[in-house]
Amino acid sequence: MAVEEKSNVKNSSSIVPCFLFVELVIMAGTVLLAYYFEYTDTFPVHIQGFFCYDKSFSKPYPGPDNTSKIPPVLIYSIVTAIPTLTILFGELCAFFIKAEGTQEKTIVTADCCYFNPLLRRIVRFLGVYAFGLFTTTIFANAGQVVTGNQTPHFLSACRPNYTALGCQSTMQYITERRACTGNPLIVMSARKSFPSKDAALSVYSALYTVMYVTLVFKTKGTRLTKPTISLTLLCLAMLVGVVRVAEYRNHWADVLAGFFTGGAIAVFLVTCVINNFQQFQSSPPPQRPQHPESVLGMPMVALPCVESPLEKLRGDLRVLRSHDHQPYRFPATPDVLIPSRSISSEV
Numbered sequence: 075m076a077v078e079e080k081s082n083v084k085n086s087s088s089i090v091p092c093f094l095f096v097e098l099v100i101m102a103g104t105v106l107l108a109y110y111f112e113y114t115d116t117f118p119v120h121i122q123g124f125f126c127y128d129k130s131f132s133k134p135y136p137g138p139d140n141t142s143k144i145p146p147v148l149i150y151s152i153v154t155a156i157p158t159l160t161i162l163f164g165e166l167c168a169f170f171i172k173a174e175g176t177q178e179k180t181i182v183t184a185d186c187c188y189f190n191p192l193l194r195r196i197v198r199f200l201g202v203y204a205f206g207l208f209t210t211t212i213f214a215n216a217g218q219v220v221t222g223n224q225t226p227h228f229l230s231a232c233r234p235n236y237t238a239l240g241c242q243s244t245m246q247y248i249t250e251r252r253a254c255t256g257n258p259l260i261v262m263s264a265r266k267s268f269p270s271k272d273a274a275l276s277v278y279s280a281l282y283t284v285m286y287v288t289l290v291f292k293t294k295g296t297r298l299t300k301p302t303i304s305l306t307l308l309c310l311a312m313l314v315g316v317v318r319v320a321e322y323r324n325h326w327a328d329v330l331a332g333f334f335t336g337g338a339i340a341v342f343l344v345t346c347v348i349n350n351f352q353q354f355q356s357s358p359p360p361q362r363p364q365h366p367e368s369v370l371g372m373p374m375v376a377l378p379c380v381e382s383p384l385e386k387l388r389g390d391l392r393v394l395r396s397h398d399h400q401p402y403r404f405p406a407t408p409d410v411l412i413p414s415r416s417i418s419s420e421v
């Protein structure tokens with residue numbers, strides 16, 4: 075990658091179409107896999123047994139998912155709309171006020187296609203977001219199918235005939251595959267509980283948006299805007315998990331595992347794949363008048379005060395690194411790795 079290039083235009087005749095093709099193939103494969111998990115029974119669910127009269131699986135049947143207070147349709151709409159609108163809004167603002175760290179080169183391929191920098195960033199961030207959304211769906215569905223853990227209302231949906239099964243005590247474990255007399259479709263969906271897909275999707279979406287807002291938005295005038303947006307989104311995601319538990323659709327462990335799945339995918343994609351929403355070919359950082367000694371002594375004073383801890387940590391690391399080798403210099407290597415390191419040490 076040409077880092078030293080001064081002009082803001084990059085020529086490439088073959089690289090972009092090739093990468094675009096590979097990425098479209100991967101994307102199509104991911105969507106297809108998510109579709110097979112979601113709408114077909116290509117992957118049969120693992121059949122687990124149960125204890126007779128088990129209290130933790132005997133909650134009343136709350137009805138199909140559509141009758142929930144937060145039905146899947148609502149979750150899918152919110153999970154699609156909020157990040158898309160946030161990223162569109164943020165990119166348009168950053169483009170028109172020319173925020174630092176959000177400038178991209180225009181790529182020119184074979185005289186025909188100009189990849190506008192604004193368009194590149196929007197397509198990249200939304201593309202990675204969509205990829206993560208389908209990946210989260212696949213992870214959650216795969217976990218549900220492989221474990222076959224039952225929902226809290228499993229026995230109400232299954233309606234086993236205890237006399238026919240010969241249940242006397244609660245310690246008796248039933249492995250009979252035809253023990254259930256209820257509606258087979260409802261029983262099948264009552265076997266898919268761990269991890270909670272709704273919790274995973276909402277946390278993934280919230281965390282991706284929160285990291286976007288925190289790392290890209292520059293709100294110099296107000297200190298509480300970004301925390302308010304971030305905490306509201308995370309609170310909504312938590313609420314989805316709470317409602318799942320309250321409606322006897324999932325256990326706490328399912329919801330926590332869903333949170334972990336979605337959160338881990340969001341953190342991985344943002345830190346390792348799209349480099350904290352900054353540009354890839356990193357240009358030398360903007361010159362700040364600073365003396366290493368004073369910065370090391372009191373980093374809070376020397377750095378701009380309206381910055382997230384991540385940015386602050388990154389600045390500290392950069393100064394520390396340059397201080398190790400020489401009295402003072404800007405890092406010659408692109409500091410692509412620093413943000414991910416600083417995040418992984420925090421999370």
Ligand SMILES: *[C@@H]1O[C@H](CO)[C@@H](O)[C@H](O)[C@H]1NC(C)=O
Binds near residue numbers: 235236237238
């Ligand atoms: C349960 O099984 C017993 C014995 O096979 C049978 O007599 C009874 O009618 C069954 N009950 C129901 C509700 O199916």
